Amino acid sequence: MNISGLLAQLFAIVMALFLAPLLTGWVGQCRAWLQSRTAPPLLQPYYMLHKLFHKDVVLAHGASSLFRVAPFVVFGCMVLACAIVPTLSTDLPFAPAADTIALVGVFGLARVFISLAAMDIGTSFGSLGGRREMLVGFLAEPALLMVIFTTAMISQSTSVATIVETLAHREFAIYPSLAFAGIAFTFVSLAENARVPVDNPATHLELTMIHEAMILEYSGRHLALIEWAASLKLYAYSCLGLALFFPWGVAAGDSFPAMLAAIPLLLLKLSIGGFLLAVIETVNAKMRIFRAPEFLGTAFLLAVLGLLVRLLLETRV
Amino acid sequence: MPTLLPIDTLLIAVCAWLAVGLAGLVAPRNTRFIAKTLFPAGALVGMLVGFVSLGSLGAAPETAVLAIGLPDLPFHLRLDSLTAIFGVLLGFISVGISIFAAGYFREGEGTAPGLLCLEYHAFLASMLMVLLADDAYAFMVAWESMALASFFLVTTNHQHAEIRRAGYLYLLIAHVGAISILLSFGVMTANSGDYTFSGMRGQHLSSFWASAAYLLALFGFGAKAGLVPVHVWLPEAHPAAPSPVSAMMSGVMLKTAIYGLLRVSFDLLGSPIWWWGVVALGVGLVTALFGVLYSTVQSDMKRLLAYSSIENIGLIAVGIGLTLIFHSYRMEALAALAMTAVLYHCLAHAGFKSLLFLCTGSVLHATKERSLGKLGGLIHRMPWVAWLALAGVIASAGLPPLSGFISEWLLLQAFLFSPGLPHPWLNMIVPVAAALVVLVAALAGFAMVKFYGIIFLGQMREESLKDAHDAGWWERAGLIWLALITLCLGIFPSSVILRIDAATRQLLGTGLSERMADHGWWMLAPISVERASYQPLVFLAVIVASVLLGRQLVHHLYHGRTRRSAAWDCGYFFQGPRAQDTAEGFSQPIRRIFEPMFRLTRHFPTARDTQPYYSVKVEDHFWHWLYLPLARLVGGISGLITLLQGGRIAIYLLYSFITLILLLLVARP
Numbered sequence: 001m002n003i004s005g006l007l008a009q010l011f012a013i014v015m016a017l018f019l020a021p022l023l024t025g026w027v028g029q030c031r032a033w034l035q036s037r038t039a040p041p042l043l044q045p046y047y048m049l050h051k052l053f054h055k056d057v058v059l060a061h062g063a064s065s066l067f068r069v070a071p072f073v074v075f076g077c078m079v080l081a082c083a084i085v086p087t088l089s090t091d092l093p094f095a096p097a098a099d100t101i102a103l104v105g106v107f108g109l110a111r112v113f114i115s116l117a118a119m120d121i122g123t124s125f126g127s128l129g130g131r132r133e134m135l136v137g138f139l140a141e142p143a144l145l146m147v148i149f150t151t152a153m154i155s156q157s158t159s160v161a162t163i164v165e166t167l168a169h170r171e172f173a174i175y176p177s178l179a180f181a182g183i184a185f186t187f188v189s190l191a192e193n194a195r196v197p198v199d200n201p202a203t204h205l206e207l208t209m210i211h212e213a214m215i216l217e218y219s220g221r222h223l224a225l226i227e228w229a230a231s232l233k234l235y236a237y238s239c240l241g242l243a244l245f246f247p248w249g250v251a252a253g254d255s256f257p258a259m260l261a262a263i264p265l266l267l268l269k270l271s272i273g274g275f276l277l278a279v280i281e282t283v284n285a286k287m288r289i290f291r292a293p294e295f296l297g298t299a300f301l302l303a304v305l306g307l308l309v310r311l312l313l314e315t316r317v
Numbered sequence: 318m319p320t321l322l323p324i325d326t327l328l329i330a331v332c333a334w335l336a337v338g339l340a341g342l343v344a345p346r347n348t349r350f351i352a353k354t355l356f357p358a359g360a361l362v363g364m365l366v367g368f369v370s371l372g373s374l375g376a377a378p379e380t381a382v383l384a385i386g387l388p389d390l391p392f393h394l395r396l397d398s399l400t401a402i403f404g405v406l407l408g409f410i411s412v413g414i415s416i417f418a419a420g421y422f423r424e425g426e427g428t429a430p431g432l433l434c435l436e437y438h439a440f441l442a443s444m445l446m447v448l449l450a451d452d453a454y455a456f457m458v459a460w461e462s463m464a465l466a467s468f469f470l471v472t473t474n475h476q477h478a479e480i481r482r483a484g485y486l487y488l489l490i491a492h493v494g495a496i497s498i499l500l501s502f503g504v505m506t507a508n509s510g511d512y513t514f515s516g517m518r519g520q521h522l523s524s525f526w527a528s529a530a531y532l533l534a535l536f537g538f539g540a541k542a543g544l545v546p547v548h549v550w551l552p553e554a555h556p557a558a559p560s561p562v563s564a565m566m567s568g569v570m571l572k573t574a575i576y577g578l579l580r581v582s583f584d585l586l587g588s589p590i591w592w593w594g595v596v597a598l599g600v601g602l603v604t605a606l607f608g609v610l611y612s613t614v615q616s617d618m619k620r621l622l623a624y625s626s627i628e629n630i631g632l633i634a635v636g637i638g639l640t641l642i643f644h645s646y647r648m649e650a651l652a653a654l655a656m657t658a659v660l661y662h663c664l665a666h667a668g669f670k671s672l673l674f675l676c677t678g679s680v681l682h683a684t685k686e687r688s689l690g691k692l693g694g695l696i697h698r699m700p701w702v703a704w705l706a707l708a709g710v711i712a713s714a715g716l717p718p719l720s721g722f723i724s725e726w727l728l729l730q731a732f733l734f735s736p737g738l739p740h741p742w743l744n745m746i747v748p749v750a751a752a753l754v755v756l757v758a759a760l761a762g763f764a765m766v767k768f769y770g771i772i773f774l775g776q777m778r779e780e781s782l783k784d785a786h787d788a789g790w791w792e793r794a795g796l797i798w799l800a801l802i803t804l805c806l807g808i809f810p811s812s813v814i815l816r817i818d819a820a821t822r823q824l825l826g827t828g829l830s831e832r833m834a835d836h837g838w839w840m841l842a843p844i845s846v847e848r849a850s851y852q853p854l855v856f857l858a859v860i861v862a863s864v865l866l867g868r869q870l871v872h873h874l875y876h877g878r879t880r881r882s883a884a885w886d887c888g889y890f891f892q893g894p895r896a897q898d899t900a901e902g903f904s905q906p907i908r909r910i911f912e913p914m915f916r917l918t919r920h921f922p923t924a925r926d927t928q929p930y931y932s933v934k935v936e937d938h939f940w941h942w943l944y945l946p947l948a949r950l951v952g953g954i955s956g957l958i959t960l961l962q963g964g965r966i967a968i969y970l971l972y973s974f975i976t977l978i979l980l981l982l983v984a985r986p
Binding site for chain 2: 053056057062066069073076077079099101102105106111115120122125126127128130131134141142146149157158159216217220290311312
């Protein structure tokens with residue numbers, strides 16, 4: 001681990017911190033255009049974060065210390081996730097710190113903390129949101145791991161960096177297993193990031209909300225951190241999806257010129273991805289909470305199919 | 318001067334535990350002496366056992382013969398690496414539990430403290446003897462002493478009928494299992510009359526008899542460990558026992574059954590057959606899924622943990638099955654990986670499950686409540702217990718950076734690199750099994766959030782909880798010790814695996830240490846860095862750094878002002894603690910999605926009820942499908958036997974007469 005490697009790692013993290021709200025803003029803007037509304041400015045999430053950081057925190061009387069710690073932990077988990085997922089380069093010092101399974105573990109840790117914090121005040125909405133989040137979590141997590149297993153079997157590794165290198169530098173061939181895995185990954189990302197059709201980040205309609213129900217009691221800097229963490233999660237998932245399924249263009253070393261060269265391509269891929277997300281959110285309606293198991297069950301089956309296709313048909317490739 | 322070998326030290330420890338136990342009989346009612354002197358002394362002995370076992374990992378096996386028992390059948394004892402790794406577990410986990418127990422046992426709770434002290438230490442001593450035994454006779458004597466000691470501990474509060482019933486069920490299943498183990502040993506001696514384990518290793522059984530011995534052992538040890546369908550005693554006995562005893566049973570005693578299974582299937586029975594592994598894998602998967610689903614729907618905190626133990630034992634069985642499959646195909650590197658996962662999960666589960674059971678003990682003493690529906694908000698009154706329980710909860714949910722994640726990670730790695738098995742449909746089953754393991758792990762997270770959230774978070778559901786007090790210093794010390802074990806197992810996996818490796822190497826002939834040696838202690842990379850790696854310390858450091866840095870920056874750049882106000886009540890003023898989710902409410906999604914898995918009895922209120930109530934009761938299918946028919950069958954057969962017993966002496970004389978005539982006819986020269 002040398003100094004330039006550390007600097008490159010730091011650069012990747014800082015870029016994630018500043019790009020993530022931009023991605024959220026871009027998705028919001030696309031969504032507004034597609035729904036013929038007046039679009040909010042691209043920088044809207046930054047304005048919101050700035051405003052929230054300025055406000056006082058209003059804590060409920062029953063809030064415990066866990067409630068106050070949770071936003072920081074969730075934020076820390078998401079920073080770590082962004083540090084692990086290769087965005088610009090595959091050769092960063094933190095890459096061996098956690099492989100894809102550990103990455104799923106990081107998301108799991110954040111989810112447990114936010115659900116516990118939701119139950120902390122003891123309002124009916126909080127625990128409702130907490131249990132729904134855990135419901136989505138235990139349905140999505142196996143599907144996500146199955147997707148990861150498929151890619152791991154192709155590259156004979158669970159390390160994200162190795163997977164990306166293998167997939168990016170392979171001969172161009174269409175893997176049917178990757179197609180299945182890609183669809184499953186899209187489903188899981190929608191659910192995990194609280195997007196339509198599983199959840200709607202723009203609603204506060206009591207009976208349908210999941211993520212918003214959990215953070216109802218948060219305010220001020222805590223809320224800002226949670227919102228920022230949510231953007232980071234979307235960013236991490238997008239980058240993970242790009243890394244697994246469209247890995248071309250990620251630099252192999254930790255040299256700054258190579259990383260800077262990778263930025264425009266990353267921005268292009270992210271903006272296309274964000275636009276597609278807005279399209280999905282526009283053409284779908286939010287479904288009932290108990291349709292979510294079917295939705296995520298489909299994702300799980302697709303992922304398992306991908307794995308079996310890999311094992312049965314592609315073992316000689 | 319003769320040197321003191323480690324095995325002698327362990328025997329001295331057995332005697333010391335028994336002596337500490339007997340000392341309790343000197344003053345059976347003197348709670349202060351027993352709690353503050355004898356239990357800490359027991360903890361010291363546990364520390365000795367832990368360190369001696371740790372030191373003898375990887376050393377050459379030592380044997381000893383004790384001239385006690387029957388005239389021609391002395392006790393054979395042996396200390397090898399497999400014994401040592403479970404000795405480490407027993408020693409270090411018992412330290413935490415004994416220290417906790419020093420603050421836990423009070424006067425006026427069932428059995429006199431002196432007697433309880435004897436039973437507790439006899440339990441510890443017999444578990445150590447089970448690990449040391451090197452012949453079937455010594456093993457069964459120790460095994461039965463362990464079952465009996467734990468039976469008396471379970472029935473500490475024997476004045477309650479349901480506790481007596483739970484104890485009876487436990488004893489019954491323990492003995493059914495013991496018979497099966499005895500038969501398994503019988504098969505393995507193969508009529509040679511040699512009951513020592515070294516004699517059994519020398520036998521070359523035909524594949525039929527070897528399979529019979531394996532299946533009998535799987536059933537017998539499975540009954541002690543809690544594999545489906547012989548798991549039913551666990552959720553009854555654990556809530557019945559005092560919490561340190563539940564912790565000991567769940568954390569340590571279940572692992573002695575795992576030890577027995579490993580000893581028989583890898584050590585005594587030489588070369589396994591591939592389908593043994595499939596059987597263990599299948600039973601393990603069913604057990605794990607069953608355990609975790611039932612643990613999510615429980616309303617009693619100790620039953621929830623008991624079902625979670627069933628789940629973890631299932632995961633361990635899955636690992637054993639995978640090891641057997643790889644070992645039978647001579648894929649030793651993968652077998653070593655799976656075996657490491659098994660042993661690691663034994664250690665990890667022992668740590669976090671005893672921690673959680675002890676926490677329920679503190680909650681029980683502080684609130685007198687075991688039902689989740691009457692707890693809540695205890696983090697305000699019991700911050701020590703709450704924060705230490707959080708460590709157990711995160712480990713139990715299999716999340717980084719604590720211990721449960723490491724074993725799960727190792728197990729998944731073993732699954733992931735399995736392609737290449739020479740059996741086509743095994744190749745397909747294994748990934749599906751991996752998918753189920755992941756589902757189990759994710760559901761465990763749900764159960765643990767429910768456990769923690771409902772006990773410690775939210776508003777207090779009952780007025781009386783306001784008087785709850787935090788655990789005393791003895792209890793805290795015990796909890797801190799176990800939480801530290803959980804943390805260290807999570808943060809220093811490489812160092813732990815290098816030690817476990819001695820046992821893996823003994824059973825499989827190969828280990829992970831060659832491939833891991835060159836990476837350094839902070840890096841866990843069981844195969845190679847390119848394939849998979851995990852650095853828990855970096856992991857933890859990044860999260861802690863971003864938490865601290867984030868806090869500092871926010872406070873520095875903006876401000877740290879905080880106001881208190883009432884929670885948002887949606888404009889509806891009449892929201893009390895009752896508006897929170899109950900334990901039943903929290904698990905409603907699980908009941909709905911997995912409805913066929915449960916036997917549900919529900920009562921729904923109608924619109925016109927003047928006093929509406931809702932109730933739901935979840936029962937185990939196995940009771941109704943397996944145990945009750947079996948009990949009826951046994952009852953019916955016993956009923957037939959009563960036909961012979963007329964109760965009149967003339968009839969019995971007639972029986973004797975007929976028997977005599979028959980014998981004369983048969984035994985004619």
